Amino acid sequence: MSLLQRLQQTNYNTIAISAGADISYSQLIAQALQLRQQYPALQHQAIALSYTDLNTFTCALLAFDGWCSSLYLLPDNDLQLPEQVIRWPQNTTATTVTPTAEPTRWYLATSGTTGTPKWIAHSFTSLSRAAKTSAQSTALRWALCYQPTRFAGLQVLLQSLLSGAVITDCSSSDTQQRINLMQQHTITAISATPSLWRQLLMTGQLSTLPLQQITLGGEIADQPLLDTLAALFPASRLLHIYASTEAGVGFAVADKHAGFPVSWLNQCHSDLFLKIDANQHLWLKPPQLPDTRLASAVDSDGYLDSGDLVAIVQDRVIFLGRASGVINVGGNKVHPEQVEQVLLQHPAVHQAKVYGKTSSVLGQLVIADIVADSSNDSKTLQVLLLQHCQQQLERYQWPARFNIVSNLATNATGKLSRKADVKEAHE
Amino acid sequence: MELEHTIRQTLEQVAMIANCQLIDNITDDTVLLQSGLDSLGFAMLVAQLEEDLGIDPFSQMQIAVYPRTFAEFVSVYRQALAGGNQNQ
Numbered sequence: 001m002s003l004l005q006r007l008q009q010t011n012y013n014t015i016a017i018s019a020g021a022d023i024s025y026s027q028l029i030a031q032a033l034q035l036r037q038q039y040p041a042l043q044h045q046a047i048a049l050s051y052t053d054l055n056t057f058t059c060a061l062l063a064f065d066g067w068c069s070s071l072y073l074l075p076d077n078d079l080q081l082p083e084q085v086i087r088w089p090q091n092t093t094a095t096t097v098t099p100t101a102e103p104t105r106w107y108l109a110t111s112g113t114t115g116t117p118k119w120i121a122h123s124f125t126s127l128s129r130a131a132k133t134s135a136q137s138t139a140l141r142w143a144l145c146y147q148p149t150r151f152a153g154l155q156v157l158l159q160s161l162l163s164g165a166v167i168t169d170c171s172s173s174d175t176q177q178r179i180n181l182m183q184q185h186t187i188t189a190i191s192a193t194p195s196l197w198r199q200l201l202m203t204g205q206l207s208t209l210p211l212q213q214i215t216l217g218g219e220i221a222d223q224p225l226l227d228t229l230a231a232l233f234p235a236s237r238l239l240h241i242y243a244s245t246e247a248g249v250g251f252a253v254a255d256k257h258a259g260f261p262v263s264w265l266n267q268c269h270s271d272l273f274l275k276i277d278a279n280q281h282l283w284l285k286p287p288q289l290p291d292t293r294l295a296s297a298v299d300s301d302g303y304l305d306s307g308d309l310v311a312i313v314q315d316r317v318i319f320l321g322r323a324s325g326v327i328n329v330g331g332n333k334v335h336p337e338q339v340e341q342v343l344l345q346h347p348a349v350h351q352a353k354v355y356g357k358t359s360s361v362l363g364q365l366v367i368a369d370i371v372a373d374s375s376n377d378s379k380t381l382q383v384l385l386l387q388h389c390q391q392q393l394e395r396y397q398w399p400a401r402f403n404i405v406s407n408l409a410t411n412a413t414g415k416l417s418r419k420a421d422v423k424e425a426h427e
Numbered sequence: 428m429e430l431e432h433t434i435r436q437t438l439e440q441v442a443m444i445a446n447c448q449l450i451d452n453i454t455d456d457t458v459l460l461q462s463g464l465d466s467l468g469f470a471m472l473v474a475q476l477e478e479d480l481g482i483d484p485f486s487q488m489q490i491a492v493y494p495r496t497f498a499e500f501v502s503v504y505r506q507a508l509a510g511g512n513q514n515q
Binding site: 174201203224228395 | 444445446458459460461465469471475483488494495
């Protein structure tokens, strides 16, 4: 069943999106049907959607799921698309295709292992599996804090729509503005990264919201933050989510403790089997693989390596970070190799090693160890390297510190040793 | 006063690294989120103070405290330093 069919069937008689003007579920459905009439040529085509506003984006999802062969959700417009994909609404010239009765495939971009984003196919069924419907969830008023073109944001949007709740776009770069929006719309449910929760707490106004549902995702949730939120909202449901975009699955932990219970290993939990290998990697076995191209990455028992490092501490499985050394700065993934390449372009830099350092504010920060020639003193060099990074990298990729060192350790194969800083991530 | 001076100096230094434009007059009542420092700048400030002062009070708390104003921020460090000394 498509998203539109699901909403037609449930026939919620309430507001779906609260923005300048409220939009009801029946209005959303009517607008989606109108879109299909407006773009008959897009039927069975592969199209790409980018995010402009919540109403337009949601209508497009409703209209084109179950209508087009594929939906590519563009997190930014520079991302490369396969040749036959049509960008909606800019370009709607269709090519002739043979109609198929296959359900629409939803493509979401992941940052991949090399930093080059790749598209992973999902089905609406797999994406909506986590959505819960109950009288309690129908009454919620959600704040959308992530881009809905990414896995986490899409999960929030689908949860709100499928449960008949209200959702408001509360994304803003300014935390005070976010809180103001949340207050204006009497938000009762928020899903955000731990870093964003810390910023919301810093406004001193979070407690003015009548929160019933608190969700943390996109970064490792730490115990002090969970305790703070639990103390502030003792009656609310507090979840932290683990999700693997690549495996197209995730699970929620509701007991207000960091990590997840050891008892979940080696048995089915939330439709998912979990195991840990000798290298401390967490492996997942989803009910079905979202993308057939992943088949080669699956072991003989059907498990997929999540690439997440974990450790067992007493009766909990605790997350330590990414095995690849990918740094998570407030939910933004930074590939150390990419930053190293940029640093190595600078004429004064002989060697560079980039890694993450635990931050109590943003989860992790980027640190660079540099072997440089002696033509500049370390202060000047730091300024030069900063300017260089500012020109070449996104803000969250900038090193927070440059350590000028005399040499860097390499491993037996001559590569920089990039063992994840397990001890530090664990602390 | 010495602690506040160190924090102010580090704040200036970090604002430069993080490419943040601080507001002109940061007083006790300045709301941190409105000081011109964004979340990355704030994370860098806490990391640099850990280097300079040897503590990160935010990572050591059982129940995390989130300061709203500059004075509250300084006070978190003052208390953490005092508590640390008592324990030793």
